[in-house]
Amino acid sequence: MNRIFIIEDDEKLRINICRLLKSEGYEADFAENGKIGIEKIRKIFPHLIICDIMMPGMSGSEVLEELMKDPETATIPFIFLTAKVEQADLRKGMKAGADDYLFKPFNIEDLLEAIKTRLKKKNINDQKIEEIKEHILAKIQHELRTPLVSILGFSQLIEENENIEQIKDMVRKINYSGKTLHKKIEKFLLYNYLVLIGRNNYKNTHLTIQHLYTEETIFYCLSKLNQELIPKERVKINFEPVTLPLQDEMFETIILELIENGLKYSVKHQSVMLSGYRMNGHYKICVTDTGKGMSSRDISSISAFNKFCEDKISESGLGLGLAIVQKIVDLVGGKIEIKSELNKFTSCEVTIPLN
Template sequence: MSKILVIEDEEDIRTIVVEILRAENFDVIEAENGEIGVELAKNELPGLIICDIKMPKLDGYGVMIQLRENPSTQTIPLIFLTAKSMKSDLRMGMELGADDYLTKPFTRDELLGAVTTRLAKQMAVEQESQKKVDELRNNITHSLPHELRTPLNGILNLAQFLIEDYDTIERNEALEMLQEICVSGERLYRLTHNFLLYAELARIEQQPKQVRKLLNSGEQSFTRTIIQDLAIQISQKVNRKEDLQLELQEAVVKISQSKFTKIVEEIIDNALKFSELGNSIQIQSYFQDNYFNILVIDHGRGMTPTQIAKLGAYMQFDRQLYEQQGSGLGLIIAKLLTELHGGELNINSFPGKQTIVHVMLPGKLSI
């Protein structure tokens, strides 16, 4: 059965609620005040929280605010217990994100009805989320052979040609083929790395304790040099350094250098891949309200709202028309890395005109 956390400062009421739930075979943990309740919620990650509003030290609203600010607890459903029935109290709780109310005194049936309803809704949400993950993995499984086969075929065919015509091939022609083999090898390496990285991130996403470990790792990165160096390096590979427009503010983000580098690499690469030579790529960064912001703006073909909503690791929209190489995995990896570190990645696009990828990560100004 689901684990339920009961936060109630009145011992007699807490005992009654706990006994009713345990009689129905629920796994119940309890806390006598809001501060203890928040810590238990973070450590135990219950499937449902029942919380009194009026408590010493930290009231129910304070509990709600702290839970919603923490990525590992922000989606746990919460039922408020209250002796109040004023509309202002109900409205305040709902605005903070409460899922339901029980007004004291309540009956056993009212308590169990509220609990079973919330748990059923939460299970439906989780099942839908798992369905999307399964669909995503299934599509990746289908796309993986093709994406790996293309560079691998290039390597094998060119290598075979070099072996067969070793005695007659011109030196310059051989060098060109070796360079193409190197490019295909690099592409194959990146594809393999991205597929393995996605699988690891998807696994971590389903394990709240691993998410909490990432959030509390204490790793930090300075941003400006990483963004600037990557932008120049990636754009030079496709002869588009002149298209870059950089406006960067230094800041420190709460993420390791390697993971921050990966996020930046993928969103810049995406902008260059889906826009034409001569069209500007604007990269801006700034710090605001405890978050570091980076915007990558390109003026390529863009995406429709439907395409953005369906963005997945396996999708490359209009591939038959544009034939860009790649698995389409980059943006979803950047999004997962960002969200696993307490941030957000949003896309705003106007088809045929402009796409803006906006990443926000917790951080601080560089001293």
Template sequence: MLKILVIEDEINIAKNIKQILDLSDFYTIIAQDGQEGIELAKEENPDLILCDIMMPILDGYQVLKELKKDAKIESKPFIFLTAKSDRPDFRKGMELGADDYLTKPFSPEELLNAVEIRLQKQAKIQEKNKQELNNLSLKIQKSLPHELYTPLNGMILSANLLNEYAESMSVEEIKEIAQTLLESSRRLHTIGEKFILYIYLELILTNSDKLKEIRSHNHQCLTKTILSTFSQIQAQKLHREEDIVLELEEMTINMAETDFYKIVTELLDNAFKFSQQGDKIKILTNISDDNLCNLFIINQGQGMSIEQLKKITNFLPFNQGLDYADGFGLGLVIVKKILEIYQGSMMIESFVNNETIVHIILPQGSLFD
């Protein structure tokens, strides 16, 4: 039986609503003021909330604001009950996140119709989210073994060698095997972190409210410093300072700095990984005539075929010659997911045994709110 919370300070109206809902096989709870309504909502976790606007202690707007802070309640359908004289305030209620409103006095049919429409819509959203989570689960089940097998096999083989032959090995041989174990465990840790990030991004993309919240925020990420600083740090670690070529135009993009950092991390990591010392890695930025921000990361190296590019979204290994254990395909999928959140895009052009060009396009951020 679906549970409905009615927050209404006029007791006769509240009783009438309860009677109508009870006769339609709903379980109805009544709160006589806003504060009690908040407490009952958190305690009872109703499937839908009907709330008057003008009430003592806390009005309907304050109730809605408070409930939107509770992750368990925020997505529940919320319908305002309002007198005809309150009609100019409808927009305020909708902007705060109300799903609908009923104007007093209303008929039993109007009440039940509003309730049924919102419950049906909520059921469809829940079913869609359930299906998307199931699809995500299947994706992970299929792709995770491919990512885990290589480092796990390296760890198992090294452990077996130590277990069988440690007594007859030299110190140098033991150190060499220990180094293999350390590298494999680090790879496994990196893969785990990437999968956690991938799941987090997928959950954001399936949560329309969270997605809307992120996109509505005016981010002001300055790209030049991040690109120049991080590329030099990565190059120094690999003793490839001479390989970096920067042609950077200052851009302010509409993306959180932490997310832009993740994109840069993945793309530069791949650029270094799939090129040799002495091969140039170019990082270019510019603003196009249509006010879009462009980032190009170009590396000379082994490149990819069309078939290999297609396999990226399926997390499939390209061939045994690539060090796929570090999650090359998954890293690019993470980049694509972040870009999808911020309504950006990515294009990849690659030529086998030549070069790979990754082109990122993002909307500009404003320097003024």
């Protein structure tokens, strides 16, 4: 049953709305002012909030602004009740994130229709979130189990095998699978760390320290690639030295993720181009490959665990690479842009402010 919360200082109106909603099959609770309303909302987390704009002590706009600060309450649908003379307050409230409004006096049909519409929209969004959660779970299960199965399988074969050369080969495969598993876990942890920083509007102190990066830095990053799968000779470099507000680990992550992504999807044996240069008070890092490319829809849907070849789940791990780069770049006020043409090329360009 959907739970609706009413904040209204007019006692008669408040009680009438509650009675109406209960008669329509909703759960209803209320508060006579904004302060009490916020306290109750944080305890019961209603499915929808109806709030008067003009109230003594704390206005409806201030209530909404306070709720928007908390991720747990920021997504609750919010409907304003307002008098026609409160246009300025209404505009302020709508800018703050309200979903709808009703002018007083309103009729029952309009109120119920507004509630029904907003709850329907919320249910659709909730369903999308559940689908994303299921998608993430499927990705994690597949990507973490695959190397683990190899580790367990080869270790069991070693116990049953007396051939030294075969044992050595299986040990190498176990080592490779272990490193693969470790890398995937580290990616997952890094992404969650970056999400946490972003949600708390917290700027890591390490990101405020300036670091010098040169072509030597790039070569050092390339030395960490798996040379059997991704030989560094396939990377062409034209990198102008620069000082950036990025700690070494973050810069290294940007470079490696962009290069690995480019090499994985480029034509076999073809090179990718890594360039770095100054432009209009910014520094641009660009990696271009000659591969299968991406459609405009693929580009717009890039996010954590959401690769552009969904039917090939085993090709490229968790698909966190570009999402991690995006999070790092966001922390320093930069941006990432992807340009592509199907079956021709993909170019990932990171732009970082120099000031």
